[in-house]
Amino acid sequence: MPEPGTTALVILLPAAEPVLAAARRVDPALVRPGLPAHVTALYPFLPEGSLDDSVLSAVRSLAADLAPAEVRLAEFVTAPGFAAIPAPEVQGVADAVCARWPEVPPYGGRFGPRPAAHLTVAMGGSEETLERVGREVRPLLPVVDRAETLQLVALTEHGWESRLEAPLGG
Numbered sequence: 001m002p003e004p005g006t007t008a009l010v011i012l013l014p015a016a017e018p019v020l021a022a023a024r025r026v027d028p029a030l031v032r033p034g035l036p037a038h039v040t041a042l043y044p045f046l047p048e049g050s051l052d053d054s055v056l057s058a059v060r061s062l063a064a065d066l067a068p069a070e071v072r073l074a075e076f077v078t079a080p081g082f083a084a085i086p087a088p089e090v091q092g093v094a095d096a097v098c099a100r101w102p103e104v105p106p107y108g109g110r111f112g113p114r115p116a117a118h119l120t121v122a123m124g125g126s127e128e129t130l131e132r133v134g135r136e137v138r139p140l141l142p143v144v145d146r147a148e149t150l151q152l153v154a155l156t157e158h159g160w161e162s163r164l165e166a167p168l169g170g
Contacts (some may be wrong), residue, residue, distance in 0.1 A: 100164030
């Protein structure tokens, strides 16, 4: 479990909020509090205490250089304790973020240097619980959205909170 002060850069997908709401109806503990529907670009990012003006400026500048992307969320997939929807349309954004901060391996290196871009629907839960989530989510698919914002979030004692929103493409 991450500690307060942990940060992440995420690509917002507001149209996918009903998908997370469906998972919350099955079990609220499956969805991380305070995080909107998103694809993770880089987690963990830099510690919150090191987020000075130069880092925030770098995030804004990088986001401005990246094009917004049309995203089609269509395939609900599961693995033990995890449910997601692939989002390959924003892989380039995630790759660019990771390339900008090569000293920060995505997911601490657990999934290699280039984890597949995806919307996390549920973290944790038994196979049976994730099957219930799937029954709730699949009728909502596909979800089509336009990824337009890179958001910097930080974990607090109250959950995840936004620290910066930077528009893609300026």
